[in-house]
Amino acid sequence: MALAWILFSIYLIGTAWLGWLGHKRTNDFSSFAIGKGDLSPFVVGVTLAASTASAATFIINPGFVYVDGLAAFMHLGISVYIGFVGMLILLSFRFRRMGEDMKALTIPDWIGKRYGSKAYSLYFACINLLAFAFIVLLVGGISIVMQKLLGVSNWTALIITLVFVTGYVLFGGTYAHVFTNMLQGFLMIGVSLLIVGYGLKLMFTPDFWNTIAQLAPEMKQAVNPKSKLYNDYFSTYVAGFFIGAALVCQPHILTKALYVKTDRAVRHYIAVFSVVFLLFCLLLAAGFWAHGIVTPEQLNDPTTGTFRQDLVMTVFLQEAFPDWVFTIISVVLLAAAMSTLDGLLVGISTITANDLVINLLERFRPGKYSSMEQMKLAFRASHLVLIILAVCTFFVSLNPPKLLGIFGQVGVYGLVLAAVPPLLMGILFKRVSMGLTWAASLLGMSLHFGLYFFGEKLFPHSGIAFANPGVTATLGLITSLLPTGLWAWWQERFFGSKT
Secondary structure: OOOHHHHHHHHHHHHHHHHHHHHHHHOOHHHHHOOOOOOHHHHHHHHHHHHOHHHHHHHHHHHHHHOOOOHHHHHHHHHHHHHHHHHHHHHHHHHHHHHHHOOOOHHHHHHHHOOOOHHHHHHHHHHHHHHHHHHHHHHHHHHHHHHHHHOOOOOHHHHHHHHHHHHHHHHHHHHHOOOOOHHHHHHHHHHHHHHHHHHHOOOOOOHHHHHHHHOOHHHHOOOOOOOOOOHHHHHHHHHHHHHHHHHHHHOOOOHHHHHHOOOOHHHHHHHHHHHHHHHHHHHHHHHHHHHOOHHHHEEOOOOOOOHHHHHHHHHHHHHHOOHHHHHHHHHHHHHHHHHHHHHHHHHHHHHHHHHHHHHHHHHOOOOOOOOOHHHHHHHHHHHHHHHHHHHHHHHHOOOOOOOHHHHHHHHHHHHHHHHHHHHHHHHOOOOHHHHHHHHHHHHHHHHHHHHHHHHHHHOOOOOOOOOOOHHHHHHHHHHHHHHHHHHHHHHHHHOOOOO
């Protein structure tokens, strides 16, 4: 326990110092939101990988692989990876060029300026608040590891996490996010190599394969017919690909393209990201490896006695490595979760300040504040939003949802479903109807939430895995994007590309 506190304290001090360096380079709202375009593509690539591979990848998702087997790994790991990288390549170049021309700071800001509508920007600023669900997932994952590592209560873990991460983001903004993510990213790479190396070594032992042979056959199949989440090829592969592509439209992901100044830099950071993120995705196999050394009884909650699949990664690491190695890895797992948490906090606070608060001021008090005064107000508002988010997250996380992974997915998938139609259509086509993309945004999001919460009741014999948020999100995405894309293509093909 003493070693854990020493290492964790060193991590806190190092991260705080990097946050201070970020503070020294943050002198206005623009630099707080996206920096000054002077970041290295290598730095941006590692930062993006660290931001994308969060507590879900390192802590939560291996539990799904433990429960549902190979199908869960193929969905959450490989299919999501392919869709994510493909969409990142498709969107990033034009998003950067158009964003630079429009001087956009956030995704809602980009959308509002692309379609020439403050109301559209305001709409997405409100939708962005759904990212709160993912923040709860991250904080919950951090708390799980911190309780095991430091022997503290959930209450204490929440206080440490929220005060520390909110604090360095509050002062350093994007630069603090990038600088700290570089440290966190390299720590994550080292630990990933260690865990993957152990897993590959474990697979060469006879005992491991004897244990795997005793598992139910569906655990080793490409599709798990008995799973509530991955019971066919659509839910496992198609949904994984589509939701991976949609996740690029998260507020802290696509805006990384605005951190650099050239298409060449975009190309370089995507290449770096693709390699590092693939390594992180391989960590989900730990859920499969865990069957060799972790029994289901070890995953029961000590207080309630209920099975907790969220504990798989932590218990696996405890069994696989000596205490001192487990301690080092656990500190890095905390870093992994914090690396995404700080990016989300920067994104959601910036969007709320720039696209909600400033938009409302312009709507109800037009002409009262100059552009410079608005930016100063946005800067202050972003700090206030951070504090409010921290307080709300604390109270929700005191009694976290049963499956943090599903809770986070439902909310963040709704957010990206709203953002995909205007972003994709706005980048691919020059002649796009704002009304059409707005309708597609509402339709996709409504179908996702409607099918997730009521699909089983409405279609009890369909065989569709409505319990998998990736499936409901994919159905919403296809239904909203297909007619929108065909209409935009038809308009541009027959009426020209004039906006």
